[in-house]
Amino acid sequence: MDFEFLEGCEAIAEAAVRAGCRFFAGYPITPQTEVPEYMSRRMPEVGGIFLQGESEIAAINMVYGAGASGVYAMTSSSSIGIALKTEGISYLAAARIPAVILNFQRGGPGIGNITASQSDYWQCVKGPGSGGHRCMVFSPSTIQECVDIMGMAFEKAFRDRNPVFVLLDGSIGNIKEPVKLPDMKPVPDKDAFDWCLSGCEGRAPRQLLPILPEDPSKFAEHATEMYARWQKEDVLVAEDLPDDAEVIVTAYGTAGRIAGACVKRLRKEGLKIGMIRPLTVSPFPIASFRKLDAGSTRLIIDVEMAKPAQMVEDVRLAVNGRIRVEALEIPGGIIPTDEDVYEGITGIIKGVNENGA
Amino acid sequence: MELEYVYKRPSAISSEADGYCPGCLHSTANRIIAEVLDEMDAVGRTIAVFPVGCAVLSAGYFLTDMTIAAHGRAPAVACAIKRCRPDRLVFTYQGDGDLAAIGMCETIHTANRGENITVIFINNSIFGMTGGQMAPTTLIGQASTTGGPSRNPDEVGYPFKMCELINQLEAPKYIARFALDSVPHIREAKKGIKRAFSIQMNGGGYSFVELISNCSTNWKTTPLKSLKFMREKMIPYYPLGEFRKPEEEE
Missing domain, CATH: 3.40.50.970 (Thiamin diphosphate (ThDP)-binding fold, Pyr/PP domains)
Known part of the structure; x- marks a missing residue:
């Protein structure tokens, strides 16, 4: 078709x-x-x-x-x-x-x-x-x-x-x-x-x-x-997880789409970055986060068009403290540009690098 | 000698003892509906929608396919069932809090669309299950646990007359009010229910049957005195009769 x-x-x-x-x-x-x-x-x-x-x-x-x-x-x-x-x-x-x-x-x-x-x-x-x-x-x-x-x-x-x-x-x-x-x-x-x-008719009543x-x-x-x-x-999830990813971005829906473009750009720039994009948020793709190697992955950035971020709570539960989780929170009603998300993600990475984990 | 049954439990009513208060006329209303279903040979083609409140207890006694709707939403549920299964007999059975307070919106709009269902309305002028609070149908001067010892219209307005309200709409085909206080009135009520179901099964359209009932528990009276209250207080305010019926029936 x-x-x-x-x-x-x-x-x-x-x-x-x-x-x-x-x-x-x-x-x-x-x-x-x-x-x-x-x-x-x-x-x-x-x-x-x-x-x-x-x-x-x-x-x-x-x-x-x-x-x-x-x-x-x-x-x-x-x-x-x-x-x-x-x-x-x-x-x-x-x-x-x-x-x-x-x-x-x-x-x-x-x-x-x-x-x-x-x-x-x-x-x-x-x-x-x-x-x-x-x-x-x-x-x-x-x-x-x-x-x-x-x-x-x-x-x-x-x-x-x-x-x-x-x-x-x-x-x-x-x-x-x-x-x-x-x-x-x-x-x-x-x-x-x-x-x-x-x-x-012809059977017991149903209630x-x-x-x-x-x-x-x-x-x-x-x-x-x-x-x-x-x-x-029944978990559906789009994973883009290079073996040596240092940073994982996670987002769903429209934020997932924008963040996905940003991940590609950052990888081209040489950053070891991956992405977990849930296609079901209930059930939440817990296994995708559980299997991350805390030895190589040091930061998860959750991108949401909500402030305070909401899905980030499920990310933190799945990660259970093994890896640092930060949220890029864009208040609901604002559709961020690729550039907004790029600057937000690089800003969070810079802040973590400067201030340490 | 072969003995003929002249009176027996309708096939759509279970043999379980009902849980209504002693003297409550819900059991009478249940029974005449079930008798009509038998007379129309419609038990196996019926889908009932029960509400929230004392009327929901009926769900425990009817032997038809059924569901229970959220408070006041029975007409919305029932109209969808009927549209999906137009050859089935679909009725709601609702009390006054359910139908005229929280469900007023669904009640009026379902009637206004002329949905081909039957709404059976049990009006006992008080919230039963929750214990005697003021209903939209509580009479002026009547006591309730939230309206004081005497309903004051200056504070809380007047009791809704649902048949008269629905009679303002174009679409409904049958609108009638009966009472369950006496045998002649109960026989009339049963005829009215049968007429409403027949109109529906002939594709006629929306029918609304109000049954004036009692609540001796929350009226703080005896079952016998509750019948007196129905006759002396309720029926004068809520006049009985068929407000609208199809032309061919007149």
């Missing part, structure tokens, strides 16, 4: 359709409104259902109903809209109903600003709703990675019967670049899922209940096993 020149929001929405998504409920909020606009046109063409919710809360609950019916269902929002959806996301996790949720992060807190940001890593990875549960969170850097991930996002959501996030930002959503869309996949037969609600059963340990044990399995089987 040929490359097409597409806007992020529209490419991601189309990739969801091609993955089998046949239900979309959303609500307008910048910078992702192009997703519901696209879906409102596209869903009727493929026999799917589009609903504009009366709120973000209604939209996530519509997705709850569609997922409960066995349909590949998706919603999309941005930071403060996701905050409203976390009520429903917690219920999805408890009732074991699958769904895919796009989060186009904007700067915060509060209304904040509408440009790209990475200020809601904590929201998606640490606190996607009350009660202490996790979602799988994909963290692509390019539109091509986004469209390649959409099929996987639905498959994992339905495999685990658990909500899945794709963590994006206003930049990925609104830039245009050449992208090769995946082929149209057949829509899964909703009656093939042996847990979904369809009416109990999808967000109320924990008489034995509260049952859900906790299932969830803990699921999260451990993710860590073993």
Whole structure:
């Protein structure tokens, strides 16, 4: 198939359709409104259902109903809209109903600003709703990675019967670049899922209940096993790790893309530098950091469009004190240039060299 | 001699003893819904959406496919299920705190879109499960643990009349209020539920059935006196009747 020149929001929405998504409920909020606009046109063409919710809360609950019916269902929002959806996301996790949720992060807190940001890593990875549960969170850097991930996002959501996030930002959503869309996949037969609600004719009634059963340990044990399995089987990460790297840069999403260009430039200049770019931040690529040789690698620089940086906490947990970790923090809402990140990274290296470890 | 069953447990209700307070009319509401499902031979085609509050206890007794929605969100969940499975009978069963307070937005917008579902609204004028707090439907002068010994409209406004509110919208097809205080009223209520379900299964559109109910526990009265309160206080403020029904039915 040929490359097409597409806007992020529209490419991601189309990739969801091609993955089998046949239900979309959303609500307008910048910078992702192009997703519901696209879906409102596209869903009727493929026999799917589009609903504009009366709120973000209604939209996530519509997705709850569609997922409960066995349909590949998706919603999309941005930071403060996701905050409203976390009520429903917690219920999805408890009732074991699958769904895919796009989060186009904007700067915060509060209304904040509408440009790209990475200020809601904590929201998606640490606190996607009350009660202490996790979602799988994909963290692509390019539109091509986004469209390649959409099929996987639905498959994992339905495999685990658990909500899945794709963590994006206003930049990925609104830039245009050449992208090769995946082929149209057949829509899964909703009656093939042996847990979904369809009416109990000829079988025992099914219940999808967000109320924990008489034995509260049952859900906790299932969830803990699921999260451990993710860590073993589902980590996605782009590693560029020369054997003798002295400095490792880590970043995801748009920051990962910009930092990647900077790493190449610094290597050309003779620095022994590598990169770890997570494509899933939940599960976090712990093993990639654990295997670093503390003898040769003396510094890890985490680059984030968030101040204070957020992912850096998971980097520090993975490294567990073996290697020095510093963060280049760009406040959410500011998209740094290659030059900004280059100067930031070289500044941190210079500071460490001068002041010692 | 072959004996004929003239009265038995509806097939959609489990044989477990229910956990409602003594004298609570939720069990009556559950029963007449289940009787209608049997009469329509619809048990195997039904998907129920239960709420948060005392009404959620129904989830323990209904033998149909079901889910429980977050507080107030049952109509949003139910409309999506119905759109994904249009040949199924989909209903929500919600109390007054759930439907008229935290879920007012979903209630009104689902009705306004004319979603082809049935909303069954149990109005007992108080928060039951949390222990007697003021509901959007608490009557003027009625006691509650958050509205004082007497609801004062100057402070907290007036009780919502949900049928009348929904009757302002264009899309709904059936809007009716019944009461569960007496056998004749219960029989009327059952007819209304059947009418609402039939309209839905014929693709007719949104139906809203309000059932005036009781809460002797939080009204701090006896079950028998609670029936008197329904007749003397609630029904005069919440008039019974069919506010709207399809033309062919008139």
